[in-house]
Amino acid sequence: MNAPTPMPLDEATLNGWTDAPLGPVALTLRQVMQPVEGPGSVIFPPTYADLGYCIDRLSDGTRVALIDSVGSQANRMEPLFKHKPYSDLVPKVTIALGNGKVVDLLDVGHRLGDALVRASGLSEAVRDAFHAFTETGSAVPIAKLAPTSLVFGAWDSRGEGSKLPRLVSSTIRAWDVDPIHRAAQYNPPADYAALDVFSDDEKKKAEGNVKSPLAQRGFVHVPAVGEKGQGGELGGVLARGDFVRSVTVNLVALRALRGESEETTAALRRYILGLALVTATDPGDAFLRQGCLLTPDPETPADWTLVARSGQRQPVALTPDAALAFAQQAATSFGVGQSQENVPFDKIKAKADLKAKDGRS
Incomplete structure (x- = not known):
């Protein structure tokens, strides 16, 4: 037809x-x-406080991610x-x-x-x-x-x-998505404890603790692994369906x-x-x-x-x-x-x- x-x-x-x-x-x-990277690429949706990505699961199990809101x-x-x-x-x-x-x-x-x-x-x-x-x-x-x-x-x-x-209202959604995760590790360019900026004991207590002032200021090794149980930081979504x-x-x-x-x-x-x-x-x-x-x-x-x-x-x-x-x-x-x-x-x-x-x- x-x-x-x-x-x-x-x-x-x-x-x-x-x-x-x-x-x-x-x-x-x-x-x-x-x-722009082509089909099968990872795309980063917006993140929302206390929610992360806005992903809905439909009755058939399909997951739909909000890519841009109204x-x-x-x-x-x-x-x-x-x-x-x-x-x-x-x-x-x-x-x-x-x-x-x-x-x-x-x-x-x-x-x-x-x-x-x-x-x-x-x-x-x-x-x-x-x-x-x-x-x-x-x-x-x-x-x-x-x-x-x-x-x-x-x-x-x-x-x-x-x-x-x-x-005028407009939205962009991605269909049939799977969220993925990423992990990272920050390594400082110098050993600041050896430079006598702070003690070895302070360094030991701060490393790996993202809430430590030394970690937040970038003076010690610190991982970026996201929320516990999530497998790492939010790393975008992979869509098998369309972006519409x-x-x-x-x-x-x-x-x-x-x-x-x-x-x-x-x-x-x-x-x-x-x-x-x-x-x-x-x-x-x-x-x-x-x-x-x-x-x-x-x-x-x-x-x-x-x-x-x-x-x-x-x-x-x-x-x-x-x-x-x-x-x-x-x-x-x-x-x-x-x-x-x-x-x-x-x-x-x-x-x-x-x-x-x-x-x-």
Whole structure:
């Protein structure tokens, strides 16, 4: 059976995704990745406190490892808008800490809901934007101030309590994995006891004790063997199955966004859809961490699929170039918000926020 022909995308089709109340519910992508070292290579997942690797065992015994979480993927995707031509699509907002360091809002993990934003000269504008969203339903002030908060989500947990759902979510998982371990031994370049830095008795007590100050400072032999019973330090995972990146663009959440009028609502949705499509289609550089560098698998083409309310699935011809062209047109129609650079951090606001009852200002 021949594969269905991908739906061509034109402006009318894209606009229909934002306007039709009973329109499609999502765009999805299943992209097979591979380690740069090739199949059968060891890859290092993220580690979590008191957990190590996040590996789930399914009912059939298959083990699935989380390689990059939704939050991590969002934080990797969002800084795309710091670079041309994408930087023209959003306002540039930076916060000056007063110590010579300037933080771009695109690098702030909780976006408009972050403590750094509340403790800056942006606090009043952000409070008003969340208030407008809560009281009137209008997302326009947020879109003018920090539109990526609408794309990747934000929670004003210590203010109005507004929750902005993610329109773009992405994860990477490895299937059918086996965790492996590694062991290491540190050997100092000199015998510091012989150099009279400390005594032979102190050396004997410290060697092999990773908690010893001499071991922690690198003055004695010390093994790195990981937790007892684990066979050594976490040494990555070996996957017999695929590394799969799954991306979803939530069109239902997109159509929930409102402006002050039908015209403004349409322009807002198209603008945010354009930003969502740009980030979702960008291939990025999947250097996730040391020992985890992935690329798309050229032998397994990744196709975008449009999912209807009925569950019917149809491939669509969505490309980075098409997404950018739509985003640029939508940004012009909506009007990109004014940039605000070097907004000062306010220590007094930060201290007041710490003292606020129940964490609310």
